[in-house]
Amino acid sequence: MSESKSFDTLLRARDLTSQFGALSAVVRNILNGRRTALLVQVQAVSGSGLNPVGFVDVIPMVHQQDGAGGTVPHGVIYDVPYFRLQGGHSAVIVDPAPGDIGIAIISDRDIANVKASRKSAAPGSYAQQDIADALYVGGFLNSVPQEYIWLTGSGVKIKTSGVMDIEAGSVKIGCDVSVSGDISASGDVRAGNISLTKHKHSGVQPGSGTTAPPE
Structure with missing residues (x-):
């Protein structure tokens, strides 16, 4: 048998x-x-947005199993540092949200002191591969995104239902631009060396009439 x-x-x-x-x-x-990695779901997020990288509370999705085959859900793992794509002072900020599914990577040693100081430190205890010392990386088994940057292979598509806000010293576009909608500018607009707000027409006689619409 x-x-x-x-x-x-x-x-x-x-x-x-x-x-x-x-x-x-x-x-x-x-x-x-021994613990290596767990499939987890985000329960709460702290320190998101334009802040130092924060933490998530997660719950393992695969239940614990006893010797008789019975299953018991895991508890919540609190204050798990989450991954952000960042180099120096430059970052792509896509914060996790409650309901996201990702991977909790289990650290080899206790990382409590490093989490608290964000600097090199001695291990917080003699614990090894404890799920309390997890690191979160997101993006597994999630739903269809509603806003995105999509590299299609033949172009790039950006979609959002909100406002796209660009803050920069200047913007250079090296291609033709098509706009479907109005364009508003608080300053001047130039076509070549011709100013939209300051250009003048010669051969115009004073009078009380108005011009025709643009043709």
Whole structure:
């Protein structure tokens, strides 16, 4: 009769028949206590937006399992640092949101002191591969995005239902531009060397009439 796979964390019959079986049981139970990565869902987010990278509270999505095969949901893992694509003072800010699914990578040692100081520090304890010392990387099994930057392979598409706000010293566009909608400018607009607000027409006689609409 084959052994039940529900009892992987407990002793099996063959573990008691030889020294190899006993050693295998010890090794198996040691490995069962090691954590590497967990599929998790975000419950709360702090420190988002134009702030130093913050933290998320997450809950593992794959339940714990006892020796009899019963399942027990995990509790929440609090204050997990989340990943932001950043180099120096430049970053792409796409903060996680409650409901997102991602991966919690389990650190080898206790990172509590580094989290608190954001500097190199001694481990907070002798704990190893504890799920409390997780790091969050998002973007797995999530729903269809409603706003995005999409590199299609033949172009780039940007979509948002809100306002696209660009703050820069200047903007240079090296291509033709088509606009479907009105254009408003608080300053002058130039076509070549011709000013929209300051250009003059010669050969115009004073009078009380108005010009015709543009043609």
